[in-house]
Amino acid sequence: MSEPNDFFKQHLAQTTPFPFGIKVDYAKGSYIYDTEGKAYLDLISGIAVSALGHGHPKILEAIKTQSEKHLHVMVYGEFEQEAQNNLAKELLKTLPDNINSFYFVNSGTEAIEAALKLAKRVTGKREIIAFKNAYHGSTHGALSLSSNEKKKAPFEPLLPQVKHIELNNLEHLDHISEETACVILETIQGDAGVRFPTKAYLQALRKKCDETCTLLIFDEIQCGMGRTGKMWAFDHFEVVPDLLVAGKSLGGGMPIGCLMADRKLMLQFSVNPMLGHITTFGGHPLVCATAAAGLKVIREEQLLKALPIKAQLFKELLQHQEIKEVRQLGLMMAIELENEEKVQQLVLKGLEKGVLLFWFLSTPNAFRLAPPLNISEQEIREGCQTILELLNDL
Numbered sequence: 001m002s003e004p005n006d007f008f009k010q011h012l013a014q015t016t017p018f019p020f021g022i023k024v025d026y027a028k029g030s031y032i033y034d035t036e037g038k039a040y041l042d043l044i045s046g047i048a049v050s051a052l053g054h055g056h057p058k059i060l061e062a063i064k065t066q067s068e069k070h071l072h073v074m075v076y077g078e079f080e081q082e083a084q085n086n087l088a089k090e091l092l093k094t095l096p097d098n099i100n101s102f103y104f105v106n107s108g109t110e111a112i113e114a115a116l117k118l119a120k121r122v123t124g125k126r127e128i129i130a131f132k133n134a135y136h137g138s139t140h141g142a143l144s145l146s147s148n149e150k151k152k153a154p155f156e157p158l159l160p161q162v163k164h165i166e167l168n169n170l171e172h173l174d175h176i177s178e179e180t181a182c183v184i185l186e187t188i189q190g191d192a193g194v195r196f197p198t199k200a201y202l203q204a205l206r207k208k209c210d211e212t213c214t215l216l217i218f219d220e221i222q223c224g225m226g227r228t229g230k231m232w233a234f235d236h237f238e239v240v241p242d243l244l245v246a247g248k249s250l251g252g253g254m255p256i257g258c259l260m261a262d263r264k265l266m267l268q269f270s271v272n273p274m275l276g277h278i279t280t281f282g283g284h285p286l287v288c289a290t291a292a293a294g295l296k297v298i299r300e301e302q303l304l305k306a307l308p309i310k311a312q313l314f315k316e317l318l319q320h321q322e323i324k325e326v327r328q329l330g331l332m333m334a335i336e337l338e339n340e341e342k343v344q345q346l347v348l349k350g351l352e353k354g355v356l357l358f359w360f361l362s363t364p365n366a367f368r369l370a371p372p373l374n375i376s377e378q379e380i381r382e383g384c385q386t387i388l389e390l391l392n393d394l
């Protein structure tokens with residue numbers, strides 16, 4: 001494996017003292033290649049981003065076509081742009097009737113900020129309820145939703161009036177009251193180590209929000225766009241949110257975030273005050289073109305049809321005495337080992353062996369898998385075989 005060079009370490013801001021540091025040359029399909037020609041099987045997709053693998057021809061074609069038409073022409077919202085319209089049309093095909101208006105921004109955390117603002121604007125209330133072990137992003141508002149005191153403390157003061165409740169704890173629903181503007185939940189919690197609500201719990205949560213005029217926000221930045229085997233994770237539960245937030249793989253490999261809501265709610269951003277939420281680059285035409293192309297690929301190549309077989313294959317192959325638990329819905333997976341040290345060792349050894357695995361921010365005794373949705377069965381077998389060999393050596 002190539003070592004990160006000094007220029008990278010000195011001049012590119014670091015987020016940890018231990019970056020993977022692969023010197024990327026190019027990426028194709030389910031593999032990333034370094035400058036020495038070594039191939040890495042990508043079982044994390046840049047943390048659930050490259051859902052169509054790397055260099056999908058339809059994505060490249062969309063980039064070429066749009067770049068020859070135009071790039072940025074005006075701040076978001078002023079001009080009508082075909083690429084934005086096309087993305088909205090693709091999204092509409094996948095969503096329930098009450099989610100019909102789209103605000104495109106540049107990242108997941110930005111879309112979360114927009115959702116919190118819209119909830120305050122629509123309800124006139126201030127209290128926000130989030131979940132223990134949630135992750136919604138790293139900007140001030142999104143960070144306020146985290147219950148990780150260690151990560152939050154150095155940046156306080158953050159947003160006031162944020163409470164945290166436990167997932168699947170019906171008694172905790174009593175904290176939701178007439179004072180609550182919104183409840184925000186990752187439909188499947190990602191960074192908590194892939195944790196699921198029960199259907200009964202989500203339905204009770206929906207009911208409580210209705211009773212208290214509280215908006216229910218689902219964050220599907222990680223679990224949406226087909227990752228769990230349905231287009232949206234909430235499709236598994238027969239519960240529909242008031243606001244929906246997406247990002248990551250929605251951009252087809254380009255940076256995006258999207259707040260979705262009923263038009264009646266979204267209109268509140270344009271009055272009292274006008275320009276209630278604004279962005280320069282949100283809805284960038286190149287990004288919208290690739291995002292629309294990506295959704296079309298999922299639909300036309302029927303990727304979700306093949307997904308349960310792939311998910312099952314991972315489940316069958318990943319059996320080993322070192323594996324304590326596999327939490328999985330579709331291709332969103334947490335593999336729990338005995339302790340943090342074993343996870344560290346496994347992920348780093350994976351890197352040496354050419355298989356990309358990754359950790360969770362706040363679940364130290366598990367590693368994550370989020371491969372491209374179009375990964376082949378052969379690649380799954382190859383990746384799992386390497387993982388099993390690494391587990392043998394722990």
Ligand SMILES: Cc1ncc(COP(=O)(O)O)c(C=O)c1O
Pocket residue numbers: 047107108109110112135136137138186190191219220221222223247248
């Ligand atoms: C569930 C969830 N919400 C929000 C975010 C933040 O998205 P971004 O990193 O694009 O700001 C992430 C990123 O990992 C996420 O997984």
